[in-house]
Amino acid sequence: MMKITLIPSNLALLFYLCFANFFTQAEQTKQVQGRLVICIGQASSSSNNSALQSLVNEMFNTTGLQPDLFYSPTKRAEHLFKVGECDGFFVSSNDFPTQIQRDDIVHVPESIMTVHVDAFVYKGDVCKVEQSCLQSLAKSQVVGVFRSHALMKYLKTRTSASVVELTTLEQGTKMLEHSRIDVLVIPNININTSRLLNVERVASVELYLWLDKKYAPYLEEVSMQVRRLKSGPKWTLLNPSG
Incomplete structure (x- = not known):
C-alpha cells in the first residue's frame, strides 16, 4: 500500500519559493548569455582595436558571453550606454553612474587599462x-x-x-x-x-569597464581573468609603460 506523506503548508511554501527562485535565477542567467555589446569612444581607427578585442575576448572567455566592441565618437558611445543600447562602456570616473544618471550599472573591480x-x-x-x-x-x-x-x-x-x-x-x-x-x-x-x-x-588614469547590472554575477569571474591577463603579452600591448 502506497504511503502518502502530507507536507505542512508553510514547508510546502518554502519549497515552492526555493525552487521558484532557482528557476528564476536560471532564466535570468539564460537571458544575459550571448552577445554583449561594449561601446568604445574614439575619433579615428587605431591599430590597438584588434588587440583590445582580443583582450576583452579573453576577459569573458569563461563566462559564455560573446563580447563585441562597437566603436563610435565618445559622446555618442556614452549616450548609447546611458540609454541602454550598449551593455558596457570604458571610463575612468568613479561617479560615472551619477554623471549619466543610471543607478543600475556596475563595474569590474579590476582596472582594464591605463590611459x-x-x-x-x-x-x-x-x-x-x-x-x-x-x-x-x-x-x-x-x-x-x-x-x-x-x-x-x-x-x-x-x-x-x-x-x-x-x-x-x-x-x-x-x-x-x-x-x-x-x-x-x-x-x-x-x-x-x-x-x-x-x-x-x-x-x-585607470579605465574600468562599466556594465549593466544584469551582468553583476560575472564581475568576479571577469576580474579573475583580468588578474591573470595582467602578466601576459596582450596586457602589455595595451598598457605600455611609457
Missing part, C-alpha cells in the same frame, strides 16, 4: 623648452581639453592660459591644426596623433 593624458601642440614653438609647456603659456593662449570637468579644474591650477572643453577628439585636433587653440590635452588612446607633437604628460 595617459598628454598635452599636444601642432607647432613646436608654442612652448618654452626650459619649462613645462602648460606653465609657460600666456593668458592670451588657449588649452583645449577633451570632455573632462575634473581635468579642466586641474589644468586651471597648472596654467595661466584659458581652458576650454571640447566635445570630440576630432574637433580638438582640427582646432589645433587651424590655430584656434594652442595646446590640446587628450587621452593618448584610439586617436591618430602622428601629425602632433607630444610635449607633456599631464596625468595617467
Whole structure:
C-alpha cells in the first residue's frame, strides 16, 4: 500500500519559493548569455582595436558571453550606454553612474587599462623648452581639453592660459591644426596623433569597464581573468609603460 506523506503548508511554501527562485535565477542567467555589446569612444581607427578585442575576448572567455566592441565618437558611445543600447562602456570616473544618471550599472573591480593624458601642440614653438609647456603659456593662449570637468579644474591650477572643453577628439585636433587653440590635452588612446607633437604628460588614469547590472554575477569571474591577463603579452600591448 502506497504511503502518502502530507507536507505542512508553510514547508510546502518554502519549497515552492526555493525552487521558484532557482528557476528564476536560471532564466535570468539564460537571458544575459550571448552577445554583449561594449561601446568604445574614439575619433579615428587605431591599430590597438584588434588587440583590445582580443583582450576583452579573453576577459569573458569563461563566462559564455560573446563580447563585441562597437566603436563610435565618445559622446555618442556614452549616450548609447546611458540609454541602454550598449551593455558596457570604458571610463575612468568613479561617479560615472551619477554623471549619466543610471543607478543600475556596475563595474569590474579590476582596472582594464591605463590611459595617459598628454598635452599636444601642432607647432613646436608654442612652448618654452626650459619649462613645462602648460606653465609657460600666456593668458592670451588657449588649452583645449577633451570632455573632462575634473581635468579642466586641474589644468586651471597648472596654467595661466584659458581652458576650454571640447566635445570630440576630432574637433580638438582640427582646432589645433587651424590655430584656434594652442595646446590640446587628450587621452593618448584610439586617436591618430602622428601629425602632433607630444610635449607633456599631464596625468595617467585607470579605465574600468562599466556594465549593466544584469551582468553583476560575472564581475568576479571577469576580474579573475583580468588578474591573470595582467602578466601576459596582450596586457602589455595595451598598457605600455611609457
